[in-house]
Amino acid sequence: MSLPTDPAANLAALIRCPSVTPAEGGALTALSGMLAPLGFSVERPVFIEDGTPDVENLYARLSGNGPHLMFAGHTDVVPPGDEQAWTHPPFAAEIANGEMYGRGAVDMKGGIACFVAALARHVAARGAPKGSVSLLITGDEEGPSINGTSKLLEWAAAKGETWDASIVGEPTNPERLGDAIKIGRRGSISGTIVVRGVQGHVAYPHLADNPVRGLVSLVEALLHPVFDKGTADFQPTNLEVTTIDVGNPATNVIPGKATATFNIRFNDSWTAETIQAEVHNRLDRAARKSKLRPGKTEPVDYELVWRGRASPVFLTSNDKLIRTLSGSVEAVTGRYPALSTSGGTSDARFIKDYCPVVEFGLVGKTMHMVDERVPLDDLEMLTRIYERFLADWFA
Template sequence: MKLPTDPAENLAALIRCPSVTPAEGGALTALEAMLVPLGFTVERPVFSADGTPDIENLHARRSGEGPHLMFAGHTDVVPAGDEAAWTHAPFAAEIVDGVMYGRGAVDMKGGIACFVAALARHVGATGGPRGPVSLLITGDEEGPAINGTVRLLEWAARKGERWDACLLGEPTNPDRLGDMIKVGRRGSLSGTLTVLGRQGHAAYPHLADNPVRGLMTLLDALLGPPFDAGTERFQPTNLEVTSVDVGNTATNVIPARASAAFNVRFNDTWSAESLQAEIHNRLDAASRRRKYRKGRKEPIGFDLAWRDNPSHVFLTHDEKLIGTLSRSVEAVTGVRPVLSTSGGTSDARFIKDYCPVVEFGLVGQTMHMVDERVPLADLETLTEIYRRFIGNWFGEQ
């Protein structure tokens, strides 16, 4: 039986499955076909929740004795957008001048294809890792992330699964393979601030309270001073206003309310709870200090609503996991990777509650873009890094 040792062939099979969130699109079926010949038992649970699409996931396990290694990732992809803007069809996996084009090539079907190829080469050369290996692959990472990794982890844990470490194959390298391993992530907290005013005619402002004035005052309090200067391993906490709206279609009406959505990426100076308290304190102080307009006595009235399930900051300290991956990367590329906590959130925020987790994958420059693509040479290099990591983590080379 032919083993899936070629990462380019593996990736082409996955790209040709149009698995745009929440569609499975055949991607998990293609992945299962690769894993069964390697001795994996595959299950594909479907999870549901009110108001969200059903999501099919994949759990594959190869048994063994000793520490348990998890590889995690997702086969769902973002939409291709205007397919006419693509130089090569987004789900054709065309190869031109040594580069494969397709949605998910980098984020992150490429990482999955390389890990499977690395396992296949290890199985072909040695019979396979002596310890257990699991793949937890979701179809919900690019979507609401409700019926994907978080539910898959809970489901597997209830079945008695325990993991000693996880490698998440997200694209982590900014410029070239070997640049960066993600060893943690900032937290993410989102809220909506609504200022309550008094509607009125724009020609008679003294009879109204314009909430836009109050909103500007309160947003100014959130945007400065800085929350912190950063820490040893994390960038400074940063708040960005992501939308402002008054819901007003008339130009001569002072609106009754104005709202702004914001997102904060925070470091280990804060917890989600302490950051919420700081933001409340800033708003309370600003609402009392300045009014809607000169002459008004009432403080600015506002409501603050938090989005559910904030992402918590975390940092992985597992020396075996980080050291083994770093040495494997350096041995193959000649580059000592930087240990970073930059970037957005990932499913590592769920995995860290079950075992130490790090992230390492392809170069991310074209992810989510038109003509997303990956050099075949990078696929081969990443496969060799993963193969070396697997052997070294299990102490087999």
């Protein structure tokens, strides 16, 4: 049985599986087939939770005597959108002008394809690594992230699995392969403000209370002043209002309720608890100062609802992991990567509770876009980086 040493062939097989969240789409089956000739044991647990879709995941292990390296990622992808807008079909893995087109090409089936190829080349040239390698692959990263990596880690840890380090193959490079390694992420938390008023006719405002007046004041209190100016390792904390709504199609009706939803990306000046306390304090002060209608004495009646789970801020400082990967990147690309904490969240936020974790993968310029694609040269280069890292880290 031939080894999966060609990253382009590996990626084509994965792209042709329409694994739009939460569907497995054949992607985990294709990956299992690549890992079998390398000697991996493969398990595919399905996790469920009320109110969320069931999700199939994959945990594969190649056991050896020595340190244990985890490669983590996801085979689920976002929907392709209007397939007619694509230059090449989103699940065909067609190649044009030296690039492979397809949903998931960079986010992040490409990273998985390259790591498998790198491991296969390592086995062919040197034999099995002097330690253990596991792949922790979810089908729920692009979805609610409830039945995926978090539960897969708990499941594996309960079986006695421990890891010494992890690489997440997300597309971390902004312009060129070798630009950046992600060594941490800002935290993330979302909430919704609900302001209640009194519905009425716009011609008789004294008989109503317009909640929009109060909501504007509360939102302004969250936007100004800035939360901080950033830290040595992280960008400034930032709050963005993502939607404001009154649910009112009529132009002559004062609404009875107004809502605003926001997201905060916070740095290591804060924890989830302290940033929540700061938001509450700002809203309380603004509510006491603001009124729904001139002449009213009551403060703004509001409710704050936190949405989903907060993602904590984290920073990895493991010297061996960062130094070895940085050296591998420089050896292959000639560029020493920046150590970055920018961007959104990833499943590294779950992994950091189990072992040191960094992120390094392809260039992310086309992820989630129509005509998502990856240069074949980048696939080969990333494979060589991963192969060099495997040799150096296990050495």
